[in-house]
Amino acid sequence: MSLLKKLAVTAALASVLIAAPAVAQTKIALVVKSLGNGFFDAANKGAQEAAAEIGDVEVIYTGPTTATAEGQIEIVNALIAQNVNAIAISANDPDALVPALKRAMERGITVISWDSGVAPEGRSVHLNPSDTDLIGETIIKLAADYLPEGGDVAILSASSTATNQNAWIEAAKAVLPEKFANINLVATVYGDDDSVKSTNEANGLIDTYPDLKAIIAPTTVGVVAAAQVVTDRGLIGQINVTGLALPSEFKQFIDNGSSQAVALWNPIDLGYSAVYIAHQLATGAATAEPGATISIGKVGEITLADDLSAAMAAPFTFDASNIEEFSTIY
Numbered sequence: 652m653s654l655l656k657k658l659a660v661t662a663a664l665a666s667v668l669i670a671a672p673a674v675a676q677t678k679i680a681l682v683v684k685s686l687g688n689g690f691f692d693a694a695n696k697g698a699q700e701a702a703a704e705i706g707d708v709e710v711i712y713t714g715p716t717t718a719t720a721e722g723q724i725e726i727v728n729a730l731i732a733q734n735v736n737a738i739a740i741s742a743n744d745p746d747a748l749v750p751a752l753k754r755a756m757e758r759g760i761t762v763i764s765w766d767s768g769v770a771p772e773g774r775s776v777h778l779n780p781s782d783t784d785l786i787g788e789t790i791i792k793l794a795a796d797y798l799p800e801g802g803d804v805a806i807l808s809a810s811s812t813a814t815n816q817n818a819w820i821e822a823a824k825a826v827l828p829e830k831f832a833n834i835n836l837v838a839t840v841y842g843d844d845d846s847v848k849s850t851n852e853a854n855g856l857i858d859t860y861p862d863l864k865a866i867i868a869p870t871t872v873g874v875v876a877a878a879q880v881v882t883d884r885g886l887i888g889q890i891n892v893t894g895l896a897l898p899s900e901f902k903q904f905i906d907n908g909s910s911q912a913v914a915l916w917n918p919i920d921l922g923y924s925a926v927y928i929a930h931q932l933a934t935g936a937a938t939a940e941p942g943a944t945i946s947i948g949k950v951g952e953i954t955l956a957d958d959l960s961a962a963m964a965a966p967f968t969f970d971a972s973n974i975e976e977f978s979t980i981y
């Protein structure tokens with residue numbers, strides 16, 4: 652090739668390189684309590700929808716295999732090394748993750764929590780699925796509605812450090828004496844959002860409290876395990892299982908009568924909204940400050956409270972009249 656030709660080719664190549672648009676992709680890590688949980692798979696569906704809608708966004712769906720803070724810390728450290736733009740986390744502990752998340756923020760990574768929060772010093776915004784007091788009251792009411800005479804109930808929770816379940820249980824306990832005086836909460840146990848541990852804990856409750864009338868599981872993993880135990884032990888009609896459940900996983904237990912009703916919000920919308928918020932904060936389109944309004948696409952908008960948290964809509968109740976319809980969605 653002549654020198655002139657060579658120069659021409661080099662110039663042409665250079666112009667192609669210059670003309671190629673810069674790919675300003677925003678990498679958002681959706682860190683969940685643990686993988687293999689249908690609730691988080693549904694949230695990821697919404698997260699991916701938001702990414703496709705916004706464009707130039709990659710959502711990295713990740714989480715430990717068991718619901719522990721240690722597992723999430725390792726993941727956060729790896730995401731810092733990967734230089735993601737944002738981390739949106741549902742935390743297994745409000746405090747244990749703070750140092751790792753602070754490090755991420757110091758490196759310029761936007762950090763929000765959603766579903767299960769981290770303490771304010773470890774994140775900018777926190778997105779609650781619904782009002783915490785309302786969820787607390789709802790889970791007790793779901794049991795009380797079917798216990799006109801009152802009686803013994805027990806709570807089967809997720810992990811003992813889960814921010815969201817602990818806040819809901821605290822809120823539930825606060826309304827018990829005044830609004831549900833004949834409901835006697837005998838125990839709270841922890842199944843760690845693990846099917847086997849939740850099954851063991853449900854069996855333990857039934858063995859320890861022979862007069863148990865309801866098991867309240869404010870976790871989609873625990874509620875399935877408890878209903879399966881009640882079914883397997885022939886206790887349908889004697890113990891009502893209730894709490895927070897994914898209609899797609901739980902319909903069979905409304906159908907067989909081991910549960911009268913459960914509640915939940917839309918997990919797809921929750922994941923979708925978390926990505927919208929993380930994206931806007933990471934790109935500077937929104938600022939995390941009290942009173943700020945942040946758009947969450949087709950879901951609407953949220954306004955940040957003084958602690959930079961926001962809450963989405965009220966939970967829905969699912970029973971025999973409507974669970975079929977919702978079970979095809981999430």
Ligand code: RAM
Binds near residue numbers: 809
């Ligand atoms: C489980 C998780 C999640 C919670 C739902 C209701 O899937 O613990 O954090 O929000 O239940």
